Amino acid sequence: MLANAFITLGCLAAAPAQDKTIAWVGARLLPVSGPAIDDGVLLVQGGKIRGIGKAADVRVPADATVIDARGRVVMPGIVCTHSHIGGTAGADGSAPIQPDVRVFDSINVRDSGFKRALAGGLTTLNLMPGSGHLLSGQTVYVKLRAANTIEELWYRDERGQAMGGVKMANGTNSIRTKGPWPGTRGKSAALVRAAYVSAREYGRKKLAAKDDSSKLPPYDLRLETLLDVLEKRKVVHHHTHRHDDIVTVLRIAKEFDFRVVLHHVSEGWKVLDEIRAAGVPCSVILLDSPGGKLEAVDMQMGTAAAMEQKGIPVAFHTDDYITDSRYFLRMAAFGVRAGMSRDGALRALTLTGAEILDLADRVGSLEVGKDADFAILDGDPFSIYTKVVETWVEGKLVFDRTRPEDLLYAVGGPGATHDQSPYFCCFGASRQDAQDQAEQRAR
Amino acid sequence: MRTSIWPTLSFFVLAGSVPLLSSATAQLVVRAKVVHTASSTPIEDGVVVVRDGKIVAVGRRADVAIPDGYRVLEAAVLTPGLIDAHSVVGLAGILNNEREDQEQLERSQPVQPELRAIDAYNARDPLVAWLREFGVTTIHTGHAPGELVSGQTCIVKTVGNSVEDAVLQRVAMIAVTLADSARKSGDAAPGTRAKMMSLLRQELIAAREYAKKAEQEGEKRNDRDLRKEALVEVLDKKIPLLVTAHKTTDIANALRLAEEFDIRIVLDGAAEGYLLTERIQKAGVPVIVHPTMVRAVGDLANASFTTAAKLADAGILVAMQSGFESYVPKTRVVLFEAGMAAANGLGFDRALRAITIDAAKLLGIADRVGSIEVGKDADLVLFDADPFEYTSHVTHVVIDGKVVSDKKR
Numbered sequence: 043m044l045a046n047a048f049i050t051l052g053c054l055a056a057a058p059a060q061d062k063t064i065a066w067v068g069a070r071l072l073p074v075s076g077p078a079i080d081d082g083v084l085l086v087q088g089g090k091i092r093g094i095g096k097a098a099d100v101r102v103p104a105d106a107t108v109i110d111a112r113g114r115v116v117m118p119g120i121v122c123t124h125s126h127i128g129g130t131a132g133a134d135g136s137a138p139i140q141p142d143v144r145v146f147d148s149i150n151v152r153d154s155g156f157k158r159a160l161a162g163g164l165t166t167l168n169l170m171p172g173s174g175h176l177l178s179g180q181t182v183y184v185k186l187r188a189a190n191t192i193e194e195l196w197y198r199d200e201r202g203q204a205m206g207g208v209k210m211a212n213g214t215n216s217i218r219t220k221g222p223w224p225g226t227r228g229k230s231a232a233l234v235r236a237a238y239v240s241a242r243e244y245g246r247k248k249l250a251a252k253d254d255s256s257k258l259p260p261y262d263l264r265l266e267t268l269l270d271v272l273e274k275r276k277v278v279h280h281h282t283h284r285h286d287d288i289v290t291v292l293r294i295a296k297e298f299d300f301r302v303v304l305h306h307v308s309e310g311w312k313v314l315d316e317i318r319a320a321g322v323p324c325s326v327i328l329l330d331s332p333g334g335k336l337e338a339v340d341m342q343m344g345t346a347a348a349m350e351q352k353g354i355p356v357a358f359h360t361d362d363y364i365t366d367s368r369y370f371l372r373m374a375a376f377g378v379r380a381g382m383s384r385d386g387a388l389r390a391l392t393l394t395g396a397e398i399l400d401l402a403d404r405v406g407s408l409e410v411g412k413d414a415d416f417a418i419l420d421g422d423p424f425s426i427y428t429k430v431v432e433t434w435v436e437g438k439l440v441f442d443r444t445r446p447e448d449l450l451y452a453v454g455g456p457g458a459t460h461d462q463s464p465y466f467c468c469f470g471a472s473r474q475d476a477q478d479q480a481e482q483r484a485r
Numbered sequence: 486m487r488t489s490i491w492p493t494l495s496f497f498v499l500a501g502s503v504p505l506l507s508s509a510t511a512q513l514v515v516r517a518k519v520v521h522t523a524s525s526t527p528i529e530d531g532v533v534v535v536r537d538g539k540i541v542a543v544g545r546r547a548d549v550a551i552p553d554g555y556r557v558l559e560a561a562v563l564t565p566g567l568i569d570a571h572s573v574v575g576l577a578g579i580l581n582n583e584r585e586d587q588e589q590l591e592r593s594q595p596v597q598p599e600l601r602a603i604d605a606y607n608a609r610d611p612l613v614a615w616l617r618e619f620g621v622t623t624i625h626t627g628h629a630p631g632e633l634v635s636g637q638t639c640i641v642k643t644v645g646n647s648v649e650d651a652v653l654q655r656v657a658m659i660a661v662t663l664a665d666s667a668r669k670s671g672d673a674a675p676g677t678r679a680k681m682m683s684l685l686r687q688e689l690i691a692a693r694e695y696a697k698k699a700e701q702e703g704e705k706r707n708d709r710d711l712r713k714e715a716l717v718e719v720l721d722k723k724i725p726l727l728v729t730a731h732k733t734t735d736i737a738n739a740l741r742l743a744e745e746f747d748i749r750i751v752l753d754g755a756a757e758g759y760l761l762t763e764r765i766q767k768a769g770v771p772v773i774v775h776p777t778m779v780r781a782v783g784d785l786a787n788a789s790f791t792t793a794a795k796l797a798d799a800g801i802l803v804a805m806q807s808g809f810e811s812y813v814p815k816t817r818v819v820l821f822e823a824g825m826a827a828a829n830g831l832g833f834d835r836a837l838r839a840i841t842i843d844a845a846k847l848l849g850i851a852d853r854v855g856s857i858e859v860g861k862d863a864d865l866v867l868f869d870a871d872p873f874e875y876t877s878h879v880t881h882v883v884i885d886g887k888v889v890s891d892k893k894r
Contacts, residue, residue: 329814330814330816331813331814331816332815333578333611333612334579334810334813334815335581335582336580336582338813339579339580343894363780363782364813366778369825372875376875378876379875379878424876425876426874454781456757458781458787458789459786
């Protein structure tokens with residue numbers, strides 16, 4: 043198969059990844075959208091979930107490949123709402139607000155980090171530029187298919203465009219002392235507001251011009267992106283730690299009526315009512331200790347639990363490489379340790395993340411019609427002794443712990459941080475061949 | 486081997502030998518479904534009796550009398566106080582602000598063995614409390630990796646308002662870095678690994694000459710040199726060098742150095758140690774393994790979750806550490822690092838030992854801490870389930886017989 047042909051297929055959501063039905067039988071299924079199913083059956087065909095339920099309720103087609111999955115736990119592919127895998131580099135040092143910059147122009151799809159993410163059961167990531175700017179560029183939502191180019195990884199919207207949000211930050215990370223940079227929080231907010239005021243004007247001019255191209259303002263990459271935010275086509279993913287910075291984000295989001303997700307939210311536990319009232323979801327990170335900078339000194343393990351109890355939609359993120367995607371499950375387990383419900387913690391790793399990324403119609407739960415993205419575990423997802431044994435994306439096996447080359451990425455060792463080998467290469471074997479062999483082994 | 490169960494009579498025998506503690510010390514009994522003593526097989530339905538800060542009885546509930554008037558705590562699982570075999574907590578503070586609280590690395594010279602950890606340790610840094618609440622009762626802390634010889638380390642308990650309150654050992658080791666982080670750029674030395682070894686050898690040779698001269702001149706000596714004195718302690722085998730080395734080249738360099746100068750070393754990190762297990766084992770060198778979840782970058786690119794297991798399998802004495810992070814998490818927690826190692830080949834028992842008795846042996850403090858045995862300091866951690874499970878909690882932490890935390894963590 044030619045690379046080009048494959049890319050084309052990748053664009054079509056319904057493209058048959060495999061035609062024959064595969065049935066996992068006997069596993070404990072954690073659909074997230076509903077209660078756990080013991081002794082369940084999961085049917086996958088054409089890259090989609092075709093059936094899920096108790097063994098008695100799901101008919102397995104006669105020609106299906108049946109996999110005995112007793113003793114296994116199957117959960118949706120994990121969604122990370124904030125990751126830096128692949129050498130994500132957005133804005134440069136020239137300005138604090140750079141909405142024109144697209145992170146996907148910087149990503150190395152062979153970065154070993156993607157393999158580690160699969161080893162952790164992750165299948166969907168929001169790849170973001172860093173937090174050293176008020177606005178550091180456009181993010182990209184990717185699906186961890188086997189790929190040689192970023193085009194094969196990203197999610198496409200109904201217009202066929204790469205999906206993603208916009209990364210913003212406040213607090214100390216984006217404060218500098220020179221040039222066009224803000225030196226204070228007040229200046230930070232003023233610069234952001236000025237940028238959105240300009241975009242609003244730009245939008246008005248475009249609207250006023252109607253179909254008369256002579257009246258259109260000059261096309262501006264920066265303002266176009268901000269307009270995407272103002273017109274709610276892109277979500278703002280906002281790095282923020284301190285309670286007052288969080289409230290500043292809410293204030294500006296309200297003023298310009300844009301959709302925002304609060305990220306990190308270390309002091310979110312201090313302003314729960316304000317976050318709840320704003321109806322804004324949060325993406326939280328839990329670290330093994332607080333600190334590292336003043337605004338993260340009050341980070342608490344119980345933040346996600348407190349948000350859940352308050353009714354605030356809460357997801358987790360790895361911030362990889364701040365935490366390693368291989369033990370993302372651990373973060374949710376720590377949420378449970380600090381008082382979160384187990385169901386809530388599982389949802390925070392999957393469906394809520396998918397909702398935050400506007401992808402809940404495709405991924406985030408095990409439901410008929412959704413993409414067949416899932417992780418197969420050998421035990422309770424919140425146990426330290428549990429391993430992710432396989433990860434599947436769109437009905438294809440993309441991580442298999444029994445394969446030595448996959449195990450290397452899962453546990454580390456010599457060469458584990460080198461780039462992955464190309465999927466297509468020079469020696470005749472196609473990705474599909476490799477895939478077929480892997481699936482053969484899995485049975 | 487069974488834990489020796491002391492009869493009630495021994496309270497009186499031992500009481501006299503216990504140093505006087507403040508009257509606030511509660512006399513304490515801890516009952517647990519399982520007592521992991523770390524020195525012998527676990528005791529089901531066990532009891533530990535604490536008096537005046539020391540453990541005075543350990544055994545099955547049926548065999549140990551619980552004295553009247555003692556405070557009784559219940560736990561599902563009881564372990565010894567946890568030991569972090571290499572940390573920078575107390576020197577590298579929570580703020581991570583160079584002007585405020587970063588005392589772990591003095592950059593003015595590459596070799597400064599005279600820098601004392603006790604002059605820099607802040608017993609009241611919030612991270613000390615953070616570790617304590619997760620059951621870490623003893624830390625080996627001090628100058629960080631990042632200079633060829635960055636300074637001394639000390640051993641403290643995670644209590645007290647000053648280092649004097651906390652200190653268990655004032656000088657534990659001298660921190661040496663044989664890794665990329667000790668490499669200088671531009672014209673400064675050391676700029677290469679060979680230069681690192683050359684500088685280090687020259688320092689040890691100079692210290693040896695100094696010691697010889699001091700012995701000859703005795704009291705008349707008038708050229709006292711703190712830097713050389715510190716290294717003489719190493720040459721005299723009173724303290725080891727703590728050598729941070731990850732790559733096989735650096736580990737081999739460390740072993741060669743130890744052999745040349747007939748000094749004790751402890752390997753720190755050893756991300757590629759699994760490639761040299763035979764040599765490390767043969768040299769009798771213990772290893773404080775890198776945090777299991779350390780970032781696999783730079784010298785640590787080949788780090789593995791299984792490093793600790795592979796070293797332990799080879800018969801090498803292994804302890805666990807929180808290590809040093811220049812950003813976040815500002816400190817790791819050895820409980821979690823050991824748990825991850827336990828789940829990756831080390832297994833429960835060896836992982837627990839790596840943060841209790843084996844760490845104590847490696848640090849030379851096993852007479853005081855590291856296991857639940859009669860006569861040892863009453864440093865205990867109470868859990869509501871398997872200590873290594875993510876969703877378990879520490880319910881109480883006891884140091885020197887005092888309940889220092891009852892937060893459910």
